[in-house]
Amino acid sequence: MRELNRHRIAICATASHKFKSCNAALRVWLRTLNASLFAELDRVRQTLTRRIRELAERHATPLSALADEVEALSAKVGEHLKRMGVSFI
Numbered sequence: 001m002r003e004l005n006r007h008r009i010a011i012c013a014t015a016s017h018k019f020k021s022c023n024a025a026l027r028v029w030l031r032t033l034n035a036s037l038f039a040e041l042d043r044v045r046q047t048l049t050r051r052i053r054e055l056a057e058r059h060a061t062p063l064s065a066l067a068d069e070v071e072a073l074s075a076k077v078g079e080h081l082k083r084m085g086v087s088f089i
Contacts, residue, residue, distance in 0.1 A: 081087075
């Protein structure tokens with residue numbers, strides 16, 4: 001019985017040591033994974049922010065203002081074409 005207890009204690013000590021070793025490796029892996037995830041999230045956040053700014057700049061001018069500008073430029077081009085002698089049916 002004593003020998004059995006001694007083996008049981010030895011097995012528990014070995015298992016405890018292995019668990020600590022695996023636990024330390026797991027903590028290192030989790031830290032690395034965490035850092036990689038945060039880096040990827042930051043990259044995605046920056047990309048989305050840049051894209052939102054581009055879209056905001058593109059759509060900053062209201063459609064009515066763009067339509068007015070197109071109308072004015074069309075009239076200007078029409079005048080130039082008339083002076084050049086070009087006519088459309």
